[in-house]
Every structure is written in C-alpha cells, then in structure tokens.
Amino acid sequence: MAGGWTRDGAVQDQIDASVEDAVSLARSRLGVGESLAHCEECDAVIPEARRNALPGIRLCVRCQSELESQQADHSGINRRASKDSQLR
Template structure:
C-alpha cells in the first residue's frame, strides 16, 4: 500500500537500504589485516582463543573493544522517510 506520493514498496525499500547501510558499516569496521593477536594491544591481557577464532584479525580484548565501541561516534541514520514527524525525532 502506497502512502502519500510514495510508490508501492517504497517503505520496504527504505528499510532494506537502512539495513544494507548498517551491514556495510559493520563489515567495514571488521576488515582488519593480519593475524589475530594473542594479547590485547591496549592492556596486554590475553585474548581468549575462542575470540581469536571467531573474529579474524582481532587486536583487542573484550573489555577494551567495548570501551572503544563506546567512544566511536555512531553514524546518525538518514531521514529516508522525509516526513515531518521523522525529522522531529
């Protein structure tokens, strides 16, 4: 069902585009060169074998990675709907 001037399926296209952007952003952050480290670059703690196998090229322990994730700026979503309501949120 189209809403306003939008064509049928436009809402799903917007959802798909937002999800695709999120996946691409996550993949970009995961692309790291080289082998996984046995010890964290930041604190020197041992990185568990399971983490090294699960995330190729891992360089930080879980605690340091969590801290780094907090400090990274989260990309603000695009206002794909273009409605006044979505601009006010």
C-alpha cells in the same frame, strides 16, 4: 502502499536500504586476517581462545566493549527520522 507524494514501494525501498546499510556496517566490523596476541589499545594479552574464536581480533575484551559502547552512542536516527529512533 503509497503515502503522500511517494511512489508505490518507496517505503519498502527505504527499509531495504536501511537494512543493506546495517549489514554492510556489520560486515565491515568483522575481523580479517591473523589475530593479534596483544591489544592494540592497552597492550594487554589477548587469550588464545579469543584469538581462535574471532579471526582478525585486535582488541581485548575490555577495549572492545568500550569501543562498542562508543559506537552505540553515535548511532543516528533512521532514514525516515521516526520518533521510535529518537526516543532512545
């Protein structure tokens, strides 16, 4: 389905690109390597169970939660700037 001046499949291409970007971002946030015993931010002890469950973990639960809430606040509008993304 084409809309306006776009070619057939252009909308799907935008959707695919948005999904690929989201997957790339999620993969970049995955930990790699050995987990730290102490949090990088507050120097709190990171429990062994957390270190074993999440390879490459660098933050305690509290600092990780704060980081994720800051990242969620900075999520922008989608490629097409649809209203649903602006109504958050």
